[in-house]
Amino acid sequence: MKVPQKRGVRKGINIMRLKGLIRKESYQIVRDPSSIAIAFVLPMILLFLFGYGVSLDAKYVPIAIVVEHQSNETSDFLAGFRQSRYFVPVIVTDIQTAEQAMIERRVDGIVWLREDFGKKILNTGDAPIGVFVNGVDANRARILEGYVRGVWGKWLERTSIESGRPLHIPVKVKERIWFNAEMRSRNFLVPGLIAVIMTLIGALLTAMVVAREWERGTMEALMVTPVQVREIILGKIIPYFIMGMGGMTLSVIMATWFFNVPLRGSLWVLFAGSSLFLITALSMGLLISVVAKSQFVAGQVAIIVTFLPAFILSGFIFDISSMPAIIQTLTHVIAARYFVSMLQTVFLAGDVWPIIIYDGLALTAMALIFLMIVKKRMKKRL
Template identity: 65%
Template sequence: MNRQRLRGLVRKEFLQIIRDPSAIAIAFVLPVLLLLLFGYGVSLNARGVPLAVVVDQPSAQTSSFVGGLEQSAYFAPTTYPDIAAARHALMTRQVDGIVWLRGDFTRLALTGRSAPVAVWMNGVDANNARIMEGYLQGVWQNWLQLEAERQGKPLLLPVSVQARIWFNPAVRSRDFLVPGLIAVIMTLIGALLTALVIARERERGTMEALMASPVTMAEILLGKLIPYFVLGMGGMALSVAMAVWLFAVPLVGSLWLLVLCSALFLLVALAMGLLISTLANSQFVAALVAVIVTFLPAFILSGFIFDIDSMPTVVQFLTHLVAARYYVAILQTVFLAGNVWPVILGNSAALMVMWAIFMGIAWRKSHKRLD
């Protein structure tokens, strides 16, 4: 391998990147847009949920319970005169749930028996309905505790649950989504941009000049990979900076470990893109294949949003073929839990195996001829 020829190829590719605004946009503008969209616009937490409240017989107890709903950040309760009006509001999507305090609520609450509270939920969004149910259970438990203290009696419950949340005590979905989004961004930068490099040379007719030159195939491949590796690491640095300083996502683990694992995943993404570019004959086909084969699996099957353990068994098996799955696990661990070495080493080993496979296939498919 001739270093002078390699430097010339790297310089040529950097000039191509500078002259092509789309590459700069994908590497630096697209990460900013995706992070702003998911950081501010997407939330898995239910807050300010419109709730209909019907009270048959107002009393001090019903007022304190409704006050608990009003003080909760998760609900925006609205009082309705009767259950018929609340049902109409639920049917017309004005509210997402109904809390009905019936006429004997106060009597049963004062006698120590379970008070009848009817709760109806809009189950169109099943996940949101389950979250709302959990929040209402919390409001109910808080109200029981306050009533017991007001009466000077201990709260007698068959089971006392003390929840302790690790790694994300604030229970912010942003802290979960933003690290996983970095994997999607790195997949886009690494696979999509690299998938176009060889196909672009074929379309523009410059591949013949490269094949006629004394450069080797190894120099051509390295000359294509090195600039996009630098570009990808720059996009990663921008994404991590926005995650930590703009969205206040805690980085508990080592920054250098995060950089090392990110470089490893970027090599896998570059190898996948290079393989696609080697097999595709046009930039359009290469871009389409890169989106279908790399971006969509990274978005859906990596655990970035959807829990892998909740997927069918066959789909869980398929997720092992998605490189982003291992990188998402590393990102969420390093950001929220720290340097948990069993998780980091196991997923890093899987990424190294995938890099060797993709790079080996790309190398075998790359020949210094035009056929």
């Protein structure tokens, strides 16, 4: 009898109460400057540091070149390495010295021209060039191998022109790299870093907020007022959302102005996508603090479930499509995955709607699920 009436009252949101809650939360933010630091200062420092520090472009790689017998041919071959900005060649005369340098990690690779290098080129051709790379960092080793092949290919063309002997290359490859012609790794790493950093900010801002209120008992005080659960949730999210978007804006400005990442998509898509992601990240933070209920556990959980998954499973640096199928499925629960994909596309490729819509829908679904669980868990204690 009373139930339907009560329900009628409970529907909707009382703007005045919500305003009050937001004001209370805002005072809390202003009085503890650490959350302002988290939202504005932290993304700038981290993006600055990582934007410079994180790079997969190997340049000036120290490499030992063993020249056992100097001749015109060897110095011709060496010229290619000397001119390349990818290498810092160190010339040695025997392989033992070069191997020792590689074991001591002073060089990353060895190119070995044997005693008969010059003679073989002039007579039979097919002179063997030994190339050893340090395979500990396999990715770097593979890039290095590619560079050496490039120097070798150019040298072949050069000598063929100089000697007048035609060089037969049956199949010639013409490479076209879309979206990032100069292959700057920073162009895809900086958008990815923004996603990782915003994941952290979102969780840090809210993860301990509710847990703190439980611990201090202020949540119970809030519960006995007419304020409803959804108003509490909104009151928590709105102020932090505004701050988070401020941090996001700073990050985008830094990415385009400072790191010269092209922004090919439209600004409003970027804005809408970031809002969706931030809401998801904040609700995940709320969820953590509602479930954990103590700040200690909330803090521990926040460290574990936010940073490392966003770093490793989001596709920010490790390619998702090459992971085993089970792990690929698993990455679908990582919100950062969608944001990374969206940011990389909007920054580098433009408004590719199939990708943007897919990622946007996934983020919306995640945010709704998180918020629903938060609401349920909070109600239980009423």
